[in-house]
Amino acid sequence: MPNATTNATDLSVQLYTVRAALDDDVDRTLATLAEIGFRNVEPFDLLTYRDALRVALPRHGLSAPTTHAELLGPDGDEALAAAAELGIETVVQPWVEPERWATADGIRALADDLNAASVRAAGHGLRVGYHNHHFELEARVDGRHGLEAFADHLAPEVVLEVDTYWALAGGADVPALLGRLGSRVVALHLKDGDGSLDTKRQVALGHGVLPVGAILEAAPHALRVVELDDTDGDLLTAILVGRETLLGLVRA
Numbered sequence: 006m007p008n009a010t011t012n013a014t015d016l017s018v019q020l021y022t023v024r025a026a027l028d029d030d031v032d033r034t035l036a037t038l039a040e041i042g043f044r045n046v047e048p049f050d051l052l053t054y055r056d057a058l059r060v061a062l063p064r065h066g067l068s069a070p071t072t073h074a075e076l077l078g079p080d081g082d083e084a085l086a087a088a089a090e091l092g093i094e095t096v097v098q099p100w101v102e103p104e105r106w107a108t109a110d111g112i113r114a115l116a117d118d119l120n121a122a123s124v125r126a127a128g129h130g131l132r133v134g135y136h137n138h139h140f141e142l143e144a145r146v147d148g149r150h151g152l153e154a155f156a157d158h159l160a161p162e163v164v165l166e167v168d169t170y171w172a173l174a175g176g177a178d179v180p181a182l183l184g185r186l187g188s189r190v191v192a193l194h195l196k197d198g199d200g201s202l203d204t205k206r207q208v209a210l211g212h213g214v215l216p217v218g219a220i221l222e223a224a225p226h227a228l229r230v231v232e233l234d235d236t237d238g239d240l241l242t243a244i245l246v247g248r249e250t251l252l253g254l255v256r257a
Contacts, residue, residue: 016251017045017070019194019232022240024049031057032064039065041245047230048091049073049099052080055087062091070228071166071192073099076122076133089129095191096126097134097166106144106151116158123163134164134191139202142175142182150177156189166230168194169220170213174202180216183223192228193220195247204235209246217250 018038020027026034031054038046046067048054051074062069069091074084076098088096098119105111123133137152144151152172156165167190172179183190197213199206210231211217221229231247233240 015229016043016248017047017192017228017230018043018244018248019047019049019073019230020054021049021073022231022233022244026241027054032061035061035065035067037241038244039067041248043248044068045070045228047071047073047232048093051084051087051091051096055091058091069093071095071097071134071230073097073136075099076126077101077118081122082125085126085129085131088131093131095132095134095164095166097136097192098122099136100138103138103140106140109146109154112144112146112151112155113158116155116163119163120158120160123160127162132162132164134166135159136166136194137168137171137175139171139175142172142177150175150182153182153185156186159189164191165189166192166194167224167227168232170194170196170198170200170207170215173200173215180219180223183220188226190224190227192230193224194230194232195220195251196231196233196243197247204233205237207233207236207243208238209233209236209243209250211250212246221251 046069051072072093074096105115126133141152142150146154169179195210197208197210197215200214229251233243236243
């Protein structure tokens with residue numbers, strides 16, 4: 006796996022991966038991630054966890070450069086305020102209904118909505134991003150992936166967090182996609198699996214079909230975020246293996 010080595014300070018972990026432990030004890034979960042060696046985390050459901058994160062992040066020497074938060078609903082402004090309070094830099098819209106990707110007009114309207122959210126975010130000193138699933142790649146506009154058409158309509162300051170596994174599952178040549186999207190991509194979700202939509206088939210990075218080395222080469226400056234939606238095994242073990250893969254190690 007060439008050129009996969011990265012620095013530990015460039016790594017993050019999406020807290021959704023450890024959501025069961027997080028629901029049980031936020032402080033203990035973040036302590037465990039810090040002990041593993043993570044210095045960055047990516048929260049989700051920000052308004053639910055805001056108060057606990059306010060205390061636990063500094064206690065364990067953790068930063069949150071990015072977060073997932075619903076920006077397009079009625080609580081969008083509150084999420085932006087919470088992100089600014091926690092020192093987060095980029096607030097990522099994690100999901101929209103797949104129907105919004107069914108037509109070119111729908112994709113353009115979604116981009117307009119995110120551009121408007123970006124204007125509000127700028128008032129808090131924040132930038133806005135978008136995280137994909139598979140359907141943004143399955144959607145086609147003039148022979149191109151819907152995510153690429155979407156990027157064409159985004160304001161320059163709006164960025165992308167590309168979930169590399171879901172992009173693969175949606176039919177993309179992921180390294181080529183990243184090359185076309187260029188500097189718009191500021192973060193990568195990195196997990197692995199068999200390329201299917203079955204989340205239980207997801208595995209630790211480096212142990213599935215994802216072309217990890219080529220992906221990292223295609224987006225060398227993007228934040229690497231270790232993440233799984235689910236797995237048949239232990240999620241914390243998968244996080245450990247994924248982190249070691251990204252640090253250029255090989256686990257037997």
